Amino acid sequence: MARYGMVIDLDKCTGCRACMVACKVENNTPQGHFWMYVFRFEEGEYPNTRTWFMPRPCMHCDNAPCVKVCPVGARYKRLDGLTATDFDRCIGCRYCEVACPYGVNYFNWKKPEGNYYLDWDDPDLAEIVGDEKVVYANPDLDKAYGPEKRRIAGGGQAKGVMEKCTFCVHRLEKGLQPACAAICPTQAIKFGDLDDPESEVSQLLREKPHFRLLEEAGTSPRVFYIGQHAPNPSVRQIEEITVKV
Amino acid sequence: MAVQTQKLPYGIGRISGGWLLALLVALVFTVFGGYAYAQQLIYGEVVTGMRDIGTMAGAPWGLYIAFVVYFEGVSFAGIAVAALIRLLDLDHLKPIARMAQVMTVIALILGGLGVIADVGKPGRAFINLLKYARPGSPFFGTLTIAILGFLFGALVYLYLDGRRDAALLAKVPGKFQGFYRWWAAGYQDTPEARERHERASFWLALAIIPLLVVAHSTLGFVFGLQVGRPGWFGTLQAPGFLAMAGVSGLGHLIVLAAILRKVYGLEEQIDIAVFRWLSNLLLIFTAVYVYFMVVEWLTSVYSANTAEAQLLNALLRGEYAWIFWLSVVSLLIPLVLLIGQFATGKYRIGWLVFSGVLVNVAAIGKRFLVVVPSQTHGSLMPYVIGSYSPTWVEIGVVLGLMGLGALLFMLFAKVFPIMEVEEV
């Protein structure tokens, strides 16, 4: 069985954030939720500064703190290496979120309906959607996946449950790449089977030095970075964005 | 008939103006809490101040979890004192055993309700926790042992200890007679029955002490096992929780005993010896907790990594400094007062109540500081530093829980003697 992983080439990433947009469109994530987020970093002191970018999906850790603490087994490890969230079982205690050192979890603080980047009061839009403030969602997102048959795909599924990056499980099961990897214009995001020595990701990891985020936390992430270096305390974010729900 | 005018002890069934007023206040708080919670149910937890860690720069655990931990802590001392009274044969402390047990039961109920207030899917949580709860999650212990098991144990203890009183009260005609008869369940005040109860309560008390240690340690593990949150990961978390539980619970018990002493005029039963004992026990727990606090503080001041240092800075000088120093002062003043009373041998109830209130302020502050800053200021990733401030909904729900606690206690006191009865 394939054991999926992601390799992100930070030397290729231009910080265009197309992956963030692709993720939102593909997974229907509500306003304020960024399953994929791209850090824009600045480093050094003036005038010797430089900028670089770092996409941050869920790390799909092999020793995932979120899976360990989930009281009801809603967050679980699939055999293909994905860390999945069963939104039908989640009770919304948010323990996974406080246990995760990467900050990739997003809780549905309010009803997802009407919580998208749209001006629902716009007369033109109101004409199309009527009273239903529901945006189009891929029907694949509601299906059950894997041998364990659990609904784990898509965002904005219900109020009061936790959601996060799924590695686009609904696309993987069709043999497609995750939306972020598929759209990346510089092909900085590579996705594939880490158990297959011939896969592109395996070859990349053999050829180039790589690192994983917060290796010292012992989480063994399945997302690898090549190029640049792990962010350290001297690295600053260019923008001070705090998104609102 | 002469029998019918016979009064039940400790004002049972008699409603005074003061009691009614207090009940009304508690009721107002409870209803307000209910209203606030209804808002949360309708609109979702967006009405709280909690937000996601990371790009939202918030704290997904806030006031609710801090108070769940606080209520659980308060529950600790009640049953611990009741069990110690039994195990060590502290007969002169018997008068406070019942109120200690009731305090434990009510605090546990409030803790459980706090969890329900916190989760996003409260209805589903009930079923899923009983159906799927994983022993691998620290929440397993919190749910099964700290809340449900402990609550059940405390109820059994309260029930068995109350049987003799119930049997006595059942002899007096009145509207609760049936209830007392049910509670007494055929209790005959024979030497055998007494001895049987002595033996049963001894074993119960013996069983409850380790359960208590386990329960509060699991609560500490909820935080202490998380390597991803600076300020949480540590071996001192579990024993620290235990010590703090003792501090807040004993403080509560002292205040409660003093109030009841005043209201019922129990100067003879709850004498200064009772307070001396409680005071000395509180002194031990406060000293242990302060010691833990200093050890923890020194360790992180001396050698903190970047994330820990940032967190410490927020605690000592930053956003949370006022809560931190308020808590420290609220611990040190009672410590000084308690040591002073111990050294001079002169115990003043006024000072003790003052200490009891202060240590609870410190307890709430310290619980908040354990839960929140590690989320807003403890990110290992280069996110923006977060912030958290509770909204009126969260404050309303917490006040509602406190009101509910007072309400339950007052209702219990009108139905059942809050102290062991000698004779009717």
Place this chain on the structure above:
Amino acid sequence: MRKTLSLSMVVLGFALQAISYFALAAPLGTPTSPAYADPRLPFAPLLFIVGVALVFLAAVVYELMPDKNAK
């Protein structure tokens, strides 16, 4: 009789706790597969709580059991 019954309740209660914790609930250890998410027997955690309750109920049984030779 009184002693035997309450003692066996205590033993049974602790046994139930141990069995449901180690054998019936979700497996312990680092979760690496979906098997770690589900209890091996649904409602095993409820059984654990029943075990805890059984131990405490033993005390109630011990006290409340009517005497055989009384009246």
